[in-house]
Every structure is written in C-alpha cells, then in structure tokens.
Amino acid sequence: xxxxxxxxxxxxxMGCSKFGERWDCDAEDLMVEAFxxxxxxxxxxxxxxxxxxxxTAIEEQHVGKSGVPLxxxxxxxxxxxxxxENFCASGTxxxxxxxxxxxxxxxxxxxxxxxxxxxxxxxxxxxxxxRGLINSMYWPNLSAPGVFAQLASAYRAKHRVAADELKRxxxxxxxxxxxxxxxxxxxxxxxxxxxxxxxxxPIVADPLGLxxxxxxxxxxxxxIVTTPDxxxxxxxx
Amino acid sequence: xxxxxxYGAYIPRLRLARKTIVSETSWFTGSAAKATGERSxxxxxxxxxxxxxxxxxxxxxxxxRGEVGGVHLASTTFPFADRLNAAIVAQALTLRxxxxxxxxxxxxxxATSALMASLLSAGESGGAxxxxxxxxxxxRSAGALELSYGDGAAAFLTGEGPVIAQLIGHxxxxxxxxxHYRGQGATYDYQWEERWSRDEGYMKLVSPFIMRACEAAxxxxxxxxxxxxxxxxxxxxxxxxxxxxxxxxxxxxxxQGECGDTGVAHPLLLLADALAVARPGERILxxxxxxxxxxxxxxxxxxxxxxxSRLGVRGHLAVRREQKSYHKFLAFNDVTEIERGLRSELxxxxxxxxxxxxxxxxxxxxxxxxxxxxxAQFPKSNVCVNPECNSFxxxxxxxxxxxxxxxxxxxxxxLTYSPDPPSCFGMVQFxxxxxxxxxxxxxxEADVHVGMAVRMVFRVSAYDSLRxxxxxxxxxxxxxxxxxx
Numbered sequence: 001x002x003x004x005x006x007x008x009x010x011x012x013x014m015g016c017s018k019f020g021e022r023w024d025c026d027a028e029d030l031m032v033e034a035f036x037x038x039x040x041x042x043x044x045x046x047x048x049x050x051x052x053x054x055x056t057a058i059e060e061q062h063v064g065k066s067g068v069p070l071x072x073x074x075x076x077x078x079x080x081x082x083x084x085e086n087f088c089a090s091g092t093x094x095x096x097x098x099x100x101x102x103x104x105x106x107x108x109x110x111x112x113x114x115x116x117x118x119x120x121x122x123x124x125x126x127x128x129x130x131r132g133l134i135n136s137m138y139w140p141n142l143s144a145p146g147v148f149a150q151l152a153s154a155y156r157a158k159h160r161v162a163a164d165e166l167k168r169x170x171x172x173x174x175x176x177x178x179x180x181x182x183x184x185x186x187x188x189x190x191x192x193x194x195x196x197x198x199x200x201x202p203i204v205a206d207p208l209g210l211x212x213x214x215x216x217x218x219x220x221x222x223x224i225v226t227t228p229d230x231x232x233x234x235x236x237x
Numbered sequence: 238x239x240x241x242x243x244y245g246a247y248i249p250r251l252r253l254a255r256k257t258i259v260s261e262t263s264w265f266t267g268s269a270a271k272a273t274g275e276r277s278x279x280x281x282x283x284x285x286x287x288x289x290x291x292x293x294x295x296x297x298x299x300x301x302r303g304e305v306g307g308v309h310l311a312s313t314t315f316p317f318a319d320r321l322n323a324a325i326v327a328q329a330l331t332l333r334x335x336x337x338x339x340x341x342x343x344x345x346x347x348a349t350s351a352l353m354a355s356l357l358s359a360g361e362s363g364g365a366x367x368x369x370x371x372x373x374x375x376x377r378s379a380g381a382l383e384l385s386y387g388d389g390a391a392a393f394l395t396g397e398g399p400v401i402a403q404l405i406g407h408x409x410x411x412x413x414x415x416x417h418y419r420g421q422g423a424t425y426d427y428q429w430e431e432r433w434s435r436d437e438g439y440m441k442l443v444s445p446f447i448m449r450a451c452e453a454a455x456x457x458x459x460x461x462x463x464x465x466x467x468x469x470x471x472x473x474x475x476x477x478x479x480x481x482x483x484x485x486x487x488x489x490x491x492x493q494g495e496c497g498d499t500g501v502a503h504p505l506l507l508l509a510d511a512l513a514v515a516r517p518g519e520r521i522l523x524x525x526x527x528x529x530x531x532x533x534x535x536x537x538x539x540x541x542x543x544x545x546s547r548l549g550v551r552g553h554l555a556v557r558r559e560q561k562s563y564h565k566f567l568a569f570n571d572v573t574e575i576e577r578g579l580r581s582e583l584x585x586x587x588x589x590x591x592x593x594x595x596x597x598x599x600x601x602x603x604x605x606x607x608x609x610x611x612x613a614q615f616p617k618s619n620v621c622v623n624p625e626c627n628s629f630x631x632x633x634x635x636x637x638x639x640x641x642x643x644x645x646x647x648x649x650x651x652l653t654y655s656p657d658p659p660s661c662f663g664m665v666q667f668x669x670x671x672x673x674x675x676x677x678x679x680x681x682e683a684d685v686h687v688g689m690a691v692r693m694v695f696r697v698s699a700y701d702s703l704r705x706x707x708x709x710x711x712x713x714x715x716x717x718x719x720x721x722x
Contacts, residue, residue: 123579125652133588137599137698138616138710140662140676141583146650150663154646157687205650206659206682 005103010231012109012224013042019219020188027062027117027220028073034220035074035113042224043234046074049224050107052081055094055114059085061127062117070113090114091221098225108230115220126216145213149205167207171198174211188217239359240400241535243544244509245296245392247288247371248496248553250679251278251560255384261563262379274494277387278560279373281569281656282678282696284707285312286322288390288502289371290329290695294639295553296367296392299545302330305394306364307337309355311347311501313419314373315340316707325709326369328600329695331636336364345467348391348501349525353533355395356404365396372500375570377425385469387497391505391550401541402512402521406454406534408446413528414438439473440480443530447481447522450532456520458482461534463521465489465507469498483522495554508535510550517541558679569656580654585701587708597634602693602711604671605632613637613670635671637693638711642667644689649682661685665693665713678712690716 015037017030025033039046054070056063063069067081084093091114098110121127126144130136140146156166175198181187193211201210226234255272262268279288289310297305310323317325323338341347348370355366371390376383416434417426443466451458464487466474471491478488489511491498499506504525511521515537525531548556560566567573597603598616605617610626613635621628647663654660661677663685677685678696691713698710 121579125580128580128583128654130583133591134595136585137587137592137595137708140674141653141655141660141699142662143650143652146648146653146660146662149648149650150646153648153663153687157646202651203649204652205648208648 005099007228008103009099009225010228010236012044012226012231012234012236013038013040014221014223015039015041016186016221017219018186019217021119022117022218023119025117025218027056027069027115027218030117030218030220031070031073031113031115031222034115034222035111038111038222038224044109044224046076048109049076049079049111050109051079051098051101052076052111052113053094053097054081054083055085055090055092055112056083056116057085057087057090058116058118058127058129059083060129061120063115076111095223095225098223102225102227109224109226111222111224113220113222117218118216119218124216143205145205145208149208152207163207167199167209168195170207170212171195174198178211188215188219238400238403238538239395239397240356240403240538241393241395241512242365242398242400243296243298243300243394243547244401244512244549245292245294245298245547246506246509246550246553247291247295247390247392248277248499248506248550249279249283249288249388250556250558251280252276252496252557253278253560253563253566257561257563258384258566262383265379272384274497275559276384276497277389277495277499278566279388279569280679280696282698282712283373283388284316284697285314285371285373285390286316286325286329286707287694287696287709288373288388289322289326289369289392292371292390292392292502293326293330293367293369295547295549296394297330298547300365300394302332304364304396305330305332305336305367306396307339307355307366308332309339309341309351309366309368311341311351311368311370312372313342313345313347313501314371314375315342323369325600328596329638329709331597331601331603331638332367345501345527346504346525346529346531347527348505349523349531349533350409352393352395352505352525353404353407353409353531356533357407359396365394365398368393368395368505370502370505372502374426374500375424375572378567378572382426382428385493385498387492387499389496389499389506390502391509393505393508399540399543400538401544402515402535402537404533405520405536406450406452406456406532408450408453408532409529410442410446411529412442414442415528435470435473439468439477439526443477443524443526443532444481446530446532447477447483447524450522450534454534456534458522459484460520461487461522462519463487463489463511463515465504465511465521465523467491467498467503467507467524467526469493477524487522492550506550512537512541513549513551515541558681565657577656578654580652583654584703585699585706585708586704587701587706599710602636602638602695604635604637606635606670607631608633611670613667615667615671615673635669637667637669637671637673638695640667640669640671640693641716642672642691642693642713644685644687644691644713645672646687647677647685649685663713665691676710676712677714679714684715692716
C-alpha cells in the first residue's frame with residue numbers, strides 16, 4: 001500500500017537565472033547561472049550531488065537530446081543524469097524525479113534543473129516545430145496561444161458569458177502577473193499594466209491578446225533536494 | 238440501357254469580379270473595355286484534385302459508391318505528373334480498391350473524350366464509371382486569360398441502369414490545330430490571335446462534325462434543345478449553332494458571366510447545367526474542343542425526373558463569396574511572391590510510408606466505431622476512447638467524410654503561419670459521435686461560432702515547395718454554405 005512521500009523530502013537550495021531575452025547567453029550559461037545560485041543557497045559542494053534531472057522541452061532549439069548537456073555544463077562526473085520532457089510541465093517533471101529519488105532512499109541529495117533558450121529562432125513567439133510524423137499530417141498548424149484560446153469559446157458557450165465580459169475577467173490574470181513581475185528583479189517583464197493595456201493589445205489567437213499570452217523568455221531554474229535529516233545536519237531550520 | 242446515370246458539379250465559393258482585375262491592371266493593358274461578370278477562383282487550399290472530389294461527391298448523391306467501377310479524371314493542371322491523380326480522388330471518396338482509374342490530360346477536350354470513351358465502353362467495365370473534369374489554370378497578371386478563365390469541376394456517372402440521358406450519336410475529329418499551348422514545365426498558356434483561332438479553328442472544325450453526329454443518330458439539328466459549346470465568347474457558340482443548323486434558342490449560356498471558362502471541366506459543367514433543367518425527350522448536343530473536337534448527342538430520359546436532387550452548377554454558383562482583393566488572387570495562385578515569414582519555413586516533408594499506412598484515415602477520413610460499445614471515434618485506434626469501455630482491437634471502419642458535425646469550440650490564430658490568416662480551427666463534434674480538431678475553410682472569421690453546422694471537405698493541408706508534394710486532408714466548412722445559403 002502506497003504511503004506517499006509527505007515529509008520525506010526537503011528543498012535544500014533554489015536558484016534561478018535572470019529571465020528575458022538573453023541574447024548574450026547559451027543554454028549552458030543559463031544552467032550555470034541558476035546552478036551556482038542553488039549551490040550557494042544549499043550550502044553544499046557540487047560533488048555532494050548524487051543524481052540529477054534535466055528538463056527541457058524544445059531541445060532542438062538549443063541543447064539537443066539526453067542528460068549529457070547538463071552533465072557537460074555543470075561538469076557532473078559519474079552520476080546518473082536523466083533528461084525529461086513534458087511540454088511546459090517539464091521543470092516540474094524534473095523536480096518530481098529528484099524528489100522521488102530522495103524519497104525512495106536511492107540517494108541523499110538530488111538536483112533538478114530546467115532550462116529553455118528560446119530566443120534563437122529569429123522570430124517572436126515559441127519556435128515552430130514538428131508535432132510528430134502522423135500528427136503533422138492531420139492536426140491544424142496551431143500555435144500555443146491557439147491551443148488554449150479555443151477553451152474560451154467553449155467556456156463562453158457553456159456558462160453563457162459575453163465575449164467582452166470574459167475578456168475583461170481574463171485580463172486580471174495578466175495584470176496580477178505583471179504586478180508580481182515588477183517586484184522581481186529576475187523577471188523578464190517588470191512593467192505594470194492596466195486593464196486598458198490588456199483590452200487594447202493586439203489579438204494573438206482570438207480572444208487571447210498579447211498580454212493574455214506569456215512572453216517567450218530565456219532562463220533556467222534549479223532545485224537541490226535532500227532528506228529532512230540531512231538538511232538539519234547542514235544547519236537548515 | 239447505358240448512358241449517364243448522374244451528374245455533379247463544383248465551383249469554388251470565391252469569385253473575383255472582372256472589374257476588380259481591370260481596375261488593378263488597366264495601367265498596363267490600357268484597356269478601357271467594360272469588364273462584366275466574375276470568375277471563380279480556388280481558395281488557397283483548393284486544386285484540381287480537391288475540386289474533382291467535391292464534384293464527384295455531388296454527382297454520387299444518392300448512389301452507392303460500391304457500384305463505381307472506374308474513375309476517369311481529366312485535367313491539364315494535375316498536381317502530380319507521376320502519381321495517379323484519379324487514385325487520390327478514389328481514395329478520398331473511399332471507393333473500393335478493385336476499380337480501374339485513368340488520368341486524361343493534354344487537351345481542352347480531355348473530359349469529353351473521357352466521357353465518350355466511358356459511354357461507348359459501358360457494360361464492359363465492372364460497374365459504373367465516374368468521369369470527372371477539373372481544371373485550375375494559372376494565368377499571368379494583366380493578361381486576357383486571367384479575365385476569361387475560371388476554376389471548376391464537373392463529374393458524371395456513366396454506366397448501365399436508370400440512365401437520365403442516353404448517347405444517341407457522336408463524332409470526333411483530330412487536327413493539330415494549336416491556338417494555345419502549355420509546354421512541358423510551363424506555368425502559363427501561350428496563346429495565338431483570337432480572330433485566327435475563331436475563323437480557322439472553331440468555325441471550320443466543329444460544325445461538320447456536329448452534322449455528322451446528328452446524321453449518325455438520324456437527328457435533325459433543328460430538334461436540339463440544348464447546345465453546350467464551351468467557347469469563351471458567347472457569340473461564337475451562336476455562330477457555330479447557326480452554321481450547323483441548331484436553333485439559336487438552344488445555345489446555352491457559357492457561364493462566362495458566372496464563373497468563366499473552367500478549361501477541361503467546362504464542357505462537362507455546361508452539360509451538368511443543361512441536365513439540371515432538361516426534360517425527358519429533349520436532345521442535348523455537347524462539344525469538347527481542342528485539336529479537333531468531340532461531339533456527343535444525348536437524349537434525356539424519363540429517369541431525369543427521379544434523380545436525387547443535388548447542388549449542381551447553379552447550387553454551387555449560389556454559394557458565393559466575392560473576393561475583393563486582386564492581390565489575394567495573385568498570392569493564392571503564386572503569381573506574386575508573398576513574404577511568408579520565418580514561421581512558414583517549417584519542413585513539410587511527408588513520410589510516404591506513413592501516408593500509405595494511414596491512407597484510409599488521412600485521405601478518406603475513415604475513423605473507427607467500437608463494436609463493443611458503439612462509440613464512433615477519429616482516428617480509429619487500438620483502444621476504444623470511451624473510458625467506460627476502453628476495449629482493445631474492437632473497432633470497425635467508420636466513415637466521417639459525409640458525417641454532419643458542429644463546432645464545439647474554436648479560435649482564429651494570428652500567430653501561426655497560414656496562407657490566408659488568421660488560421661481558423663477548432664473542435665468538431667460529429668452527430669454520429671466522435672470529434673476531431675480540424676482546420677476550418679471557406680469561413681469568415683466572424684461567422685464561426687460554437688454550434689455552427691459544418692460539412693467536411695477534402696482540401697490541401699500543406700504544400701511542400703521543396704519537394705513539390707501536395708499534402709491533403711479534410712477540413713470543416715460551414716454546412717449552410719453548401720445548402721446554398
């Protein structure tokens with residue numbers, strides 16, 4: 001009978017790069033930037049890490065396949081490095097892998113790192129890429145905003161909400177996110193916006209406008225996880 | 238009795254007014270001539286094959302497709318020089334594989350020659366023959382052909398059974414008379430002077446053979462009630478009628494005002510238009526012209542009264558949307574080079590092995606129906622989609638192409654690449670069950686709404702310009718338009 005992993009894993013350190021259009025950086029630079037911060041935060045040495053998970057979704061745009069890019073960038077010798085991909089949830093997937101490793105007792109300290117270097121395409125928005133051999137033959141050629149935008153029409157029809165009313169309600173998501181971004185020195189977009197900005201922005205995929213869609217950023221984030229006992233031994237509260 | 242069992246037509250929804258063309262080109266042509274009427278034009282995702290499929294669907298209304306034993310597809314604008322275009326049409330129509338198929342090309346009379354051959358050999362082939370003419374001829378900007386041509390297709394089912402028209406006489410002649418040509422690899426037609434073409438060609442090469450066909454059928458040309466003469470100038474048809482002794486009231490409108498000259502399809506289009514109004518006992522004379530001519534004389538039978546109703550020529554003409562941008566017409570036909578942007582550069586290579594493996598699904602829009610729980614689903618899969626069932630390997634083929642559906646949700650995507658942005662797509666829920674995420678076509682963004690009734694249509698999904706491969710799939714079009722809204 002499964003008992004779950006509650007109370008069996010703690011985060012020892014976190015780090016993240018500055019997000020944005022990092023024209024001066026490769027994915028490798030972003031990984032190191034996030035990792036250094038996490039390492040300092042964790043107060044451990046690089047060689048204390050026993051296993052690592054790398055998350056990246058659009059690898060053909062930067063590092064390529066496998067766990068090797070992480071092992072190379074951080075010079076992680078002789079430890080297992082696993083690469084995971086699950087679209088925008090890829091980072092969470094890496095984190096889950098590291099957490100499971102510690103919870104299972106397979107290792108004491110594990111690393112999860114997500115990286116995406118998207119701005120080397122030459123155009124705005126997410127990179128265009130194949131959706132798979134058969135899928136590409138019968139799916140519409142949809143953008144990421146186009147995928148999610150469809151839900152709005154279904155929601156409107158189901159709950160009988162007027163188009164402008166839904167648009168206004170959704171606008172608060174982006175206003176909130178920009179407010180948060182303005183407070184975060186590492187955020188890509190640090191400007192506050194108001195309702196009018198959102199409503200008047202160009203439409204990307206009806207009814208989603210520019211501000212309803214997330215910016216496309218370069219960046220990396222990193223977590224180091226361990227057991228509660230080891231954390232206490234390292235002086236963590 | 239053998240003869241024509243059914244007819245069908247297709248004319249693209251988009252129409253370009255000739256005055257729109259003239260207003261954009263008169264700076265060069267210097268032409269102040271009045272430009273009347275409009276020409277049909279393919280949407281960016283239509284071509285000879287897709288139009289042929291639509292015309293065939295119209296033709297086969299009320300018929301069992303299992304009875305079709307052959308497909309003859311005539312055109313001078315096949316998307317493939319070596320790949321049986323008729324086979325694409327047959328696969329899209331989900332005809333049985335045990336049929337014969339022919340592509341006929343190289344002349345404006347290819348379709349009448351195909352029709353004549355199928356009528357003369359009726360009974361010898363295994364089942365009825367589908368004869369289709371379809372053409373999408375490209376023209377240079379500011380030329381006369383741009384004004385007179387149009388895009389379209391027409392289809393006939395020939396064979397034995399309850400025929401609506403019987404071939405009672407025919408004649409052909411073959412002369413290497415070249416008033417225009419399109420050399421191998423050329424994009425556009427090269428045309429000689431119209432006056433010469435009229436006096437030495439049409440006027441001398443057609444009439445004697447009309448009389449010969451009438452003699453063969455012991456028919457007085459005066460008894461002809463419908464004269465289908467695909468000449469771009471209406472008065473030319475009248476002059477030929479006069480010289481052949483056909484009453485002038487019999488000369489049928491050449492559709493120049495409504496859609497223009499649809500090339501190989503045109504004689505068949507005129508015949509389909511005539512049959513839509515013809516009464517039992519009436520005689521129809523059809524001419525196919527090009528390096529000589531084919532003359533076919535038909536007598537309409539009582540069966541015409543019981544033919545299932547179909548859109549035909551007039552029904553499709555009524556489904557009309559004026560294309561006001563001349564530039565868009567040029568762009569759709571690749572006459573002008575559009576900056577398509579980096580997003581359009583995605584490699585569109587088609588894996589031929591996968592296309593073959595999935596041919597029923599991708600070309601025929603055949604999905605599955607679970608034999609355990611009855612759930613219809615697209616695509617057909619190994620495991621039933623119904624979470625209450627999830628049975629393995631229980632699905633039979635379930636066609637979706639003719640299944641009515643409605644829009645469940647949708648968007649208009651301005652970010653993704655489309656030759657005609659925004660890209661409209663969404664989820665289609667079929668009345669028979671099953672749903673699929675589909676591109677929408679022939680829609681105006683503002684008209685799409687949840688619950689909009691749709692009809693699936695066979696269209697170009699992508700063109701791989703690197704390898705010159707046209708990839709087809711099915712899209713959702715507004716159903717109301719097809720009903721002649």
